[in-house]
Amino acid sequence: MAKEYSRTQRVGDQMQRELAQLIQREIKDPRLGLVTITAVEVSRDLSHAKVFITLMGQDEDQAAITDNLRILNDANGFLRMQLGKLMKLRSVPQMHFHYDASIRRGAEMYSLIERALAEDRKREERDDDGKE
Numbered sequence: 001m002a003k004e005y006s007r008t009q010r011v012g013d014q015m016q017r018e019l020a021q022l023i024q025r026e027i028k029d030p031r032l033g034l035v036t037i038t039a040v041e042v043s044r045d046l047s048h049a050k051v052f053i054t055l056m057g058q059d060e061d062q063a064a065i066t067d068n069l070r071i072l073n074d075a076n077g078f079l080r081m082q083l084g085k086l087m088k089l090r091s092v093p094q095m096h097f098h099y100d101a102s103i104r105r106g107a108e109m110y111s112l113i114e115r116a117l118a119e120d121r122k123r124e125e126r127d128d129d130g131k132e
Contacts, residue, residue: 011089012040015049018086022079023072032071033064038100042093049093052100065099072097 020037034056041050055068072079080092 008042008044008046011046011087011093012042012049014087015042015051015083015093016040018083019051019079022082022086026078026082027071027075029071029075031067033068035068035072038103046089046091046093049095051095051097053097054100054103069097069099 016037016039019040023032023035023037036054036056037051038054039050039052041052043049051072053068053072055064076095076097080095083089084092
């Protein structure tokens with residue numbers, strides 16, 4: 001019977017939970033926005049992890065994204081040390097922070113769909129008015 005939930009997935013999920021709390025409680029940089037960890041992908045050998053983040057409650061312009069990624073990458077050593085204390089791993093994966101634009105793209109797609117539906121409704125109303 002194959003494992004449905006691999007070790008790398010379990011480590012990634014635990015890293016996601018622990019990092020979310022660590023970033024919120026331990027990083028005191030006032031320039032850091034409200035960061036949400038959306039996913040953590042851990043390599044098979046557990047040596048590297050891609051940490052995907054989004055920014056909530058602020059403009060998501062490229063400068064803000066770059067600044068927040070730089071702050072998190074600067075705190076990488078501290079975060080790894082804290083994760084080592086919290087998680088029972090022989091070695092904590094080297095983390096690489098990436099911006100996850102999927103939530104923003106989803107909101108943009110939603111607004112496009114809503115706009116298209118509203119235009120269709122207007123068009124149907126005009127067609128109905130013209131037929132009567």
